[in-house]
Structure formats: C-alpha cells, structure tokens
Amino acid sequence: MKLVSYKLGGTPGWGVVVDDRVIDMRQRLPRYHTLLDVLRASAMDEVREAIVDVRPDYRLDELELLPPVVAPEKILCIGVNYANRNDEYKDNSDLPKNPSMFFRTPGSFVGHGAPLIRPPESPQLDYEGEIVLIIGTECHRIAAEDAPRYIAGYTLCNEGTIRDWVRHAKFNVTQGKNFDRSGSIGPWMVTADEIEYGKPMHLVTKVNGEVRQDDTTANLIFDFGYLLSYITIFTTLKPGDMIVTGTPTGAGARFDPPKWLKPGDVVEVTVPEIGTLVNGVEDGL
Template structure:
C-alpha cells in the first residue's frame, strides 16, 4: 500500500493511493495515519476500504509530511562510507545520531525554505523508515517486524549553522527544511532487507546515487541501537543517512537557492519533489 497524509478542501485526511485516486481511510477512531499506526489498524482499515470509490485525486490535494507530527525523528549521520570519507570523519563503533523536530519538516511538492540567516542550504537524499510496532531493546533479528513502511526524505541542512559547534541540532532544524514524502510504502510491498536504490537530483543533475548495500549500519542495527536507549513507538521515524555527493563537499560548493528543484528518488517507493523558496518569515 501507498499511504499518504494530506489536506483536501482545507481539511486534513489520510488514505491509500490507488490507480483511481485516493481512498480515504480516516474515521473517528483513526483520524490520522499516526493514530492508525498507534492503534495497529492499518490492515483492517485498508481491507474495509475494498471497493470504495476514491474521495480525491492526487492533483486535488496538498501533501503533508507522511507523519506530520511524529513523536520522535531520529537521523543518522555518516552512514555511507563515501559520505564518511568526504566529510573526513573517523569510523565509529556505533551510529551517529541527531534528532529533528516535527516543525522542521515539509512535504512533497511543498518548498524547502531558505532562512534569512544563511545561504548554505544543502540537500541530503535519504531513506526513511516508519515504525509500526512499539518496542524497547529490540533484537536485530526481530527488527523488521517493527517496520511499518518506507519513504523518501531530504534532510535539508543549513551547513554554516550545523558547523557552529560539534553538535548538529541547529543546522538540522530550521523550519521547513526536512522534506518527507510523498507517501509511505508499507513493509509488505518491499521485502525485508531488499536492496533499495537512492538518488538525489538537483535541477535534473544527479548529485547522489547509491544503494542500501552501502550502508555502514543496516536498518536492523539502527533499530536495535536506538531502541536500547528509548522505546520506539508507532509513527516514530528513522532517517537512515545520506550518501556521498553533498553540495558542501563539492568544488566549488553547491548550495540550493530559490527556484531550484530537488528530487529524491527511492526505488520501489517513489520520488520526493521540492522547490526551494525563501522563508516567508524572513
């Protein structure tokens, strides 16, 4: 299934993308995709929608981030060897993690915002996983059963603010810089451990290309590690890292600017598309 969160005629909703359009899965008990994940009702709601006519078309909706208000967003740094080398980072025994806040997210076909404080806006194409089943101290061997699905993510980064200190938080949390979408493809559509492609394009030019085979820490390893110190809850998001080719490490550096178009394509998931615009709160 492809599941999306959206606005239609000004009202929030969520549903399943089909060849005929969007079939709404919202009800009083599960008004959001997050609430359906928390209730463990995805399969039941989808089965109950069999034969139902679409309530909207993709062209008629405004996309929201796949999970607009996740409880936790974990991002993994330097999780591809090529990116670790270009950033001249030492190898680590454990994953490098930082956290995004929900306000920093934006959606498919919505602009990534360039703040007034910087011109150093960089792209980072990534694969996101969405947690479907809660767990603490999840064993690597059991990790896949806690995955609800997959999406694309652009971990847009304000590089000069990221480098203010050795901590990444400031540069990774400017409003509207982390794009998440267009939808979640459920785990059943992608085999556990299947090799997925990841490609980032800026104004049509390929800037990053890799596969999940090049990850330093695999998805099950990330789930095991993160769930050791916190309980992973349905709707939590893990953004699994970007490959080499970021703009900051090019010669000369490549910074995204208003009017640019950036695409992150994940095999078997889809293409996340965003324009770049000045933050209207400048």
C-alpha cells in the same frame, strides 16, 4: 499500500493512494483521525479491508500533501551512514563503531510538493536524500534480526541542512538541522509488506535534473536492523516514530565550490520501491 496525510481546503485527512488518486480514509474509518492513530491502534488490516472495491475520492494533485506521519513523537536522524560518505570527510578516520545521531522537529519538514525554505540567516541550504523507516510497533531493546516486525513502512526524506549553522557550537548540529520547513518527508508511506526487507534499495537525488547522489543501501555502515537494535537500547521507539537512515555522498557541501540550493531549484529524491519526493526552493522571511 501507499498511505498519505494531506490537507484539502485546510481540512486535514489521510488516505490510501491508488494510482494517481486517493481514497479518503478519514470518512470511512472516522475513529482514526490520522495515520498516526492507525499505527498506534495496529489497525492496518482494518484499512486494507475498508478499501476493497472502493472508488477513490480525490486526485493526488488536488491535495496538499503532508509528511506521512504528522506529529510523531520522535524523528531520529542518522549521520554518516554510507561507507563512502565516511571517506568523503577526508579525515583518514576509520569507519565509526557506533552511529552518529540527532533529533529533528516535525516543523522542520514539509511534505511532497511544498517548497523548502532557505532562511535569511544563511545561503547554505543543502540537500540530503535519505530513506526513512516508520515504526509500527513499540519496541525496546530488540534484536537486530527482529527489526522487520517493528517497521510499519518506508518513506523518503530530503534532510535539508543549513551547513554553517551545524558548526555554531562544539559537538552540536541541532541548529543547522532544524530550521523551519528546511527539509521534506514523503510523498507517502509504503507499507513494509510491499518491500522485501534486506534487499538493497537504490537511492538517487537530483537537483534540477542533475544526478548529485547515487548509491544503494548495500553500502550502509549500519543497516536497518542494527539501527533499531542500537537505538532501542537507549529509547523506546513508538508507533509513528521515524528513523532517517543517512545520506550518500554528493551533498552540495562536498563540491568545490559548494553547490547550495537557491530559489527556483527543484530537488528530487527517488527510490523505485518507494517513489519520488519532489520539492522546490523558496526564500523565507
């Protein structure tokens, strides 16, 4: 299944995508106000049963799409997780022994179709296409081989970054990674049963139709299972938590001169098994 969170006329909802239409699940399963409620209740089978022989209610293009999970407890991002991305830094360093990590706030992300906001403080808005794991079951100190049991589904991220602000302090990227509405997540969550776990996924990021990033998860330094086993050593992952798993080479900062995003640009992040996340760019106040 593909599940979305959205607003319609300012009213929040969530539903199941069927082709280019959406079944409104909030009216059919009213005890679950959000997709996060479904994940916390381990109620995905109820959703599947509730959509049998049901006609969709809305067209996708009628809805304001939100990140699939609204207000998760944690959004944890992984830095430098593709082997050739480590080489991109040109610092002659060995591959890292442990993953780099940082947190992002829900307010730093918009959904599919919404504009990314370039803040007035800096022109250095950059893109980073990534695959996101959405946790379905609480987990702590799990083995890597058990990871598939805890993944509810997958989505996409443009982990928008204000590059000069990630260097405002020593050993700290938090500021540049958390400007309001600077990144995006979506367009929906594809449930884990739809994607073969461990099979490489091909990720492509385009800006105005130009391919900027093109890689597969076969080149991850730390695969999904390792990430969950490592992260759950120090924190308990909860249903709805999202793990943003890293970006390939080709971010705008790595060009000479850099290719920063500007108003009017359109960024597309695609993984065939998941879909395409599309966002334009606007200036903010």
